[in-house]
Amino acid sequence: MDDRQALADERDRARALSTAELADAIEAIGFSCTRCGACCTAHDDEEHTATVFPDEVRTLQTNTERSWNDVARPMPYGISEAGGETFEWALQTTGCGDCAFYTEDADGTGGCTVHEDRPLICQTYPFSLALSGTSQPLGEPVDGDGLLRAHECEGLGRSIDRDRALELAATLKERAITELTEAIELLERYEPANPPDRTVVVHDSEGAKRPDGTEL
Numbered sequence: 001m002d003d004r005q006a007l008a009d010e011r012d013r014a015r016a017l018s019t020a021e022l023a024d025a026i027e028a029i030g031f032s033c034t035r036c037g038a039c040c041t042a043h044d045d046e047e048h049t050a051t052v053f054p055d056e057v058r059t060l061q062t063n064t065e066r067s068w069n070d071v072a073r074p075m076p077y078g079i080s081e082a083g084g085e086t087f088e089w090a091l092q093t094t095g096c097g098d099c100a101f102y103t104e105d106a107d108g109t110g111g112c113t114v115h116e117d118r119p120l121i122c123q124t125y126p127f128s129l130a131l132s133g134t135s136q137p138l139g140e141p142v143d144g145d146g147l148l149r150a151h152e153c154e155g156l157g158r159s160i161d162r163d164r165a166l167e168l169a170a171t172l173k174e175r176a177i178t179e180l181t182e183a184i185e186l187l188e189r190y191e192p193a194n195p196p197d198r199t200v201v202v203h204d205s206e207g208a209k210r211p212d213g214t215e216l
């Protein structure tokens with residue numbers, strides 16, 4: 001079986017997941033955002049890193065009137081000072097390594113300036129689904145079969161109502177299906193770009209791009 005078929009099979013598995021059962025697992029562990037800002041900021045000198053897909057970048061561009069570069073940067077894994085090729089975009093960061101859309105009140109309460117348009121990975125934090133081809137790292141298993149994972153987060157264990165759990169479960173499914181679709185399309189379009197020194201190329205579901213989002 002080739003890689004694309006394996007990803008397509010995994011996408012079928014994601015589509016068949018029961019939203020109600022996922023919501024049951026989310027309700028069992030409990031979650032409510034405390035607005036601590038930990039998932040939007042730098043930690044221990046490591047820049048904030050969250051995957052963002054091309055359509056999500058364009059939505060953020062349109063609604064914030066920012067350039068591609070001001071919304072997204074090449075995913076740093078796989079590239080160095082000497083350049084290289086990478087396979088995802090990450091949300092852009094500020095000089096101190098926080099997400100470019102993060103804001104903080106004087107009392108330290110965190111907030112997102114693009115809450116309605118935030119990427120799927122932000123909408124579903126701290127949860128992930130352990131399916132092959134979806135984003136890593138996944139966090140610790142929090143349900144019986146290890147499908148639902150959760151990253152360390154101070155909001156875990158707090159009560160969540162059924163409607164919110166169902167909404168979160170549906171968005172988790174949508175995120176897994178989107179990640180797998182992006183991965184399938186990336187494989188279909190990928191051709192090694194062999195960039196010259198100090199040049200970065202990002203391969204995504206639409207082809208090879210420069211760091212400013214323009215096609216190569």
Ligand code: SF4
Pocket residue numbers: 039040050091099100101102103111112113114115118119122
């Ligand atoms: S887009 Fe919003 S929710 Fe996502 S990391 Fe940035 S500030 Fe946080």
